[in-house]
Amino acid sequence: MSMTVTELPHKEQALFRSALKLYEASQYKKGLKVSEQILKKFPDHGETLSVKGMFLAHLERKEEGYELMERGLKINPQSSISWHVYGLVCRSDKKYVQAIKCYEEALKADSENMHILREVASLYVQMRQYSKAVECREKLTAMNPFFPSFWLGLATAHHMNGRYDLAIKVISAHELGNNQPPLDKYMISELSLYKNWLIELNGDYQQALEHLKEIRPQIVDITGWKEKKARLLLKADRKEAAATAFQDLLERNSENDDYITGYMECNGLDMKCDEDQDAVLEVIGTLQQQFPSSNRLRFLPLMYSTGDNFVVAAESLAKYALRKGIPSLFSSVRVLYADKAKGAALGTLIESCATQIRDTKRFNDSTDDEPASVLLWCNYYLAQHYDYYGDHERALTLIEEAIRSSPKTIEPYMIKARILKHAGDFRGARDTMDYARQQDVGDRYLTTKFI
DSSP states (O other), X not given: OOOOGGGSOHHHHHHHHHHHHHHHTTOHHHHHHHHHHHHHHOTTOHHHHHHHHHHHHHTTOHHHHHHHHHHHHHHOXXXXXXXXXXXXXXXXXXXXXXXXXXXXXXXXXXXXOHHHHHHHHHHHHHTTOHHHHHHHHHHHHHHOTTOHHHHHHHHHHHHHTTOHHHHHHHHHHHTTSOOSSOXXXXXXXXXXXXXXXHHHHTXXXXXXXXXXXXXXXXXXXXXXXXXXXXXXXHHTTOHHHHHHHHHHHHHHOTTOHHHHHHHHHHTTOOTTOGGGHHHHHHHHHHHHHHOTTOHHHHHHHHHHOOHHHHHHHHHHHHHHHHHHTOTTHHHHHGGGGGSHHHHHHXXXXXXXXXXXXXXXXXXXXOSSOOOTHHHHHHHHHHHHHHHHTTOHHHHHHHHHHHHHHOTTOSHHHHHHHHHHHHTTOHHHHHHHXXXXXXXXXXXXXXXXXXX
């Protein structure tokens, strides 16, 4: 006749509980010793055999561990602990279907075990069995309706099951309840925005807008609230109001692509549509006047223009960056090199700028002499340009010229090291990067690149 844990003597019951705690603490060797101590007196105790098998499985003795767990189940097939243990090992071994079967067997013996319900609910979600996840979450919520993670889990399960209306009802029923622990202001803020998202997913944009207005005093993430408002106005086809909302967001952050794209959509424009190219560039030009410090707005015309329009936009960006001495210019436009025509045009443009500075110390459209550093950054860019195309000799010549013009500037040494590495001179690359590092030993980035 099989024994359960409660039928063990008091001392062995305490040892069994300590073995389970050792498992939770990942102290598998100690747990194995404790389970063996129990089995010396009760060698056919099914639940202890299962627990010992669990420890062995986690100590890379999986075959032996599975045999013991199966033996434990044969001795006591009605034990929720034995099934739970088997499920834990299957789950850790990524045998998710088998793990679910084990958890379901465990629940037949102990249908109100919170730990098992929570674990199997997570597995149901992982295996896309959303309706079963809902059933588990409903049981957990019924057991403790004031515990936020339970009813939030239920709402999320309904969400994933495509029943947005039920998810909204769950949140509405519990968000103002006597939650233990109580929700802080940040949780209330995020929960309110989540509920609003569910209303949006349910397709009722007007109701979502009204709800968004109601929850405004509770919201901590003001930017997130404004983003939702702009998106909902656009979905509700209130384009004029949406344009105003996106304009407000751009004033907060004119570098955000989503805000720019949203503003374009309010104007009936698709930034990826070739037919809208001229209109898109015109709107971007208007935005540049409003936000002259925006690097993103300065760069976007290069993404969406071609031919002469591209050259004009690239010249504006290049001259701005060269005058400012922005080392990351090449990194910023490198994505454009996927288009061979644009990559070639950029190289030709910077070559022209360098020639103008060497000959007249100014750009053709300027009446004032440019700073001497402009030529440095022209050569710095061109060295990376030629390195990209594999012309390492030309790249080294240009970067050496940049170094001679400003020996104390560290960035050219870093690019020289990169070019040498690409050319196969690893020792020279190391020595050059080490020299750059020694110029500023406190710079961790330089130290990392050297290593």
